[in-house]
Amino acid sequence: xxxxxxxxxxxxxxxxxxxxxxxxxxxxxxxxxxxxxxxxxxxxxxxxxxxxxxxxxxxxxxxxxxxxxxxxxxxxxxxxxxxxxxxxxxxxxxxxxxxxxxxxxxxxxxxxxxxxxxxxxxxxxxxxxxxxxxxxxxxxxxxxxxxxxxxxxxxxxxxxxxxxxxxxxxxxxxxxxxxxxxxxxxxxxxxxxxxxxxxxxxxxxxxxxxxxxxxxxxxxxxxxxxxxxxxxxxxxxxxxxxxxxxxxxxxxxxxxxxxxxxxxxxxxxxxxxxxxxxxxxxxxxxxxxxxxxxxxxxxxxxxxxxxxxxxxxxxxxxxxxxxxxxxxxxxxxxxxxxxxxxxx
Numbered sequence: 001x002x003x004x005x006x007x008x009x010x011x012x013x014x015x016x017x018x019x020x021x022x023x024x025x026x027x028x029x030x031x032x033x034x035x036x037x038x039x040x041x042x043x044x045x046x047x048x049x050x051x052x053x054x055x056x057x058x059x060x061x062x063x064x065x066x067x068x069x070x071x072x073x074x075x076x077x078x079x080x081x082x083x084x085x086x087x088x089x090x091x092x093x094x095x096x097x098x099x100x101x102x103x104x105x106x107x108x109x110x111x112x113x114x115x116x117x118x119x120x121x122x123x124x125x126x127x128x129x130x131x132x133x134x135x136x137x138x139x140x141x142x143x144x145x146x147x148x149x150x151x152x153x154x155x156x157x158x159x160x161x162x163x164x165x166x167x168x169x170x171x172x173x174x175x176x177x178x179x180x181x182x183x184x185x186x187x188x189x190x191x192x193x194x195x196x197x198x199x200x201x202x203x204x205x206x207x208x209x210x211x212x213x214x215x216x217x218x219x220x221x222x223x224x225x226x227x228x229x230x231x232x233x234x235x236x237x238x239x240x241x242x243x244x245x246x247x248x249x250x251x252x253x254x255x256x257x258x259x260x261x262x263x264x265x266x267x268x269x270x271x272x273x274x275x276x277x278x279x280x281x282x283x284x285x286x287x288x289x290x291x292x293x294x295x296x297x298x299x300x301x302x303x304x305x306x307x308x309x310x311x312x313x314x315x316x317x318x319x320x321x322x323x324x325x326x327x328x329x330x331x332x333x334x335x336x337x338x339x340x341x342x343x344x
Contacts, residue, residue: 026063028252030089030244035076035194038068040217041279046272047092050263058259064090069194076192080241084138089248095144095239096174097192102135104325105144105239107334109176110316111309114149114237115342117280121145121273122344123337124239125266131330139243140250142260143268148280149234153208153215153287154226155200160295162304170207171196177209177236180312184305197223209236213276216283221290231298233306242272270341
């Protein structure tokens with residue numbers, strides 16, 4: 001009996017050693033920082049599953065701790081620099097929070113450019129790999145992507161025509177759209193999404209310009225009465241940068257770099273875009289259930305908006321030319337790539 005017990009103990013001890021070997025400390029523990037709350041789709045459906053895949057495929061050699069809602073300090077416009085400087089290892093942020101930093105990327109932020117988030121995200125990633133190496137050299141790019149085209153969410157006044165926007169205080173999602181809204185008589189206020197609920201409740205803005213995907217976690221639908229959607233070409237989109245510190249990536253052995261690479265690039269961009277497209281439909285239902293009103297810009301009225309904002313695109317081309325870029329070529333390439341991925 002004693003012999004059997006000793007053998008049993010030996011087996012248990014051996015099992016414990018195996019378990020301890022498997023559960024050994026990871027070789028890399030990475031901090032991933034972003035600005036949205038844990039209940040946001042981007043956190044729960046995109047970033048958390050992405051981190052879990054990397055951890056699984058690395059057999060636990062990489063561990064990723066995610067810090068939402070700016071838990072590590074700073075403000076959303078600082079996220080890219082936090083990654084660049086190595087304050088954090090990874091970050092996900094809006095490119096437009098730092099105007100002028102990624103000039104060639106702004107072709108995707110122009111009015112009436114975006115298609116679905118999936119197609120536009122794949123187009124942006126494709127575009128970045130041939131046109132934006134200089135703009136992204138300070139970080140290791142995991143993926144660039146966009147959200148689903150945004151809509152108007154108005155506190156008190158329905159927006160049905162171009163003239164309805166005149167004089168209203170409108171949140172500008174990026175520099176290009178700030179100029180576009182100013183050109184049709186709106187007063188623009190530039191705010192990160194995290195400041196939107198407070199700005200609406202205090203009357204700092206009359207109109208939030210967002211996709212429904214953000215309207216839901218921020219409960220914007222409870223702070224507004226009216227929503228205006230664009231049927232046809234999307235009004236605008238924002239571009240996002242999901243990046244890793246260069247030194248951290250370079251320090252990894254080739255097999256762990258491959259794990260990161262296998263979860264990066266155009267396939268990931270398309271997957272992220274697909275998540276945004278699908279969640280938009282789900283999130284919109286909350287505004288419907290709230291009993292809010294919905295208006296649609298389409299047909300001849302849509303054409304009026306496009307014509308009114310066309311000078312913003314023309315000015316963008318001129319500004320890019322002044323900076324020694326071929327603005328028209330970049331704009332044409334942006335449109336062609338979106339069309340290409342829409343057709344898939």
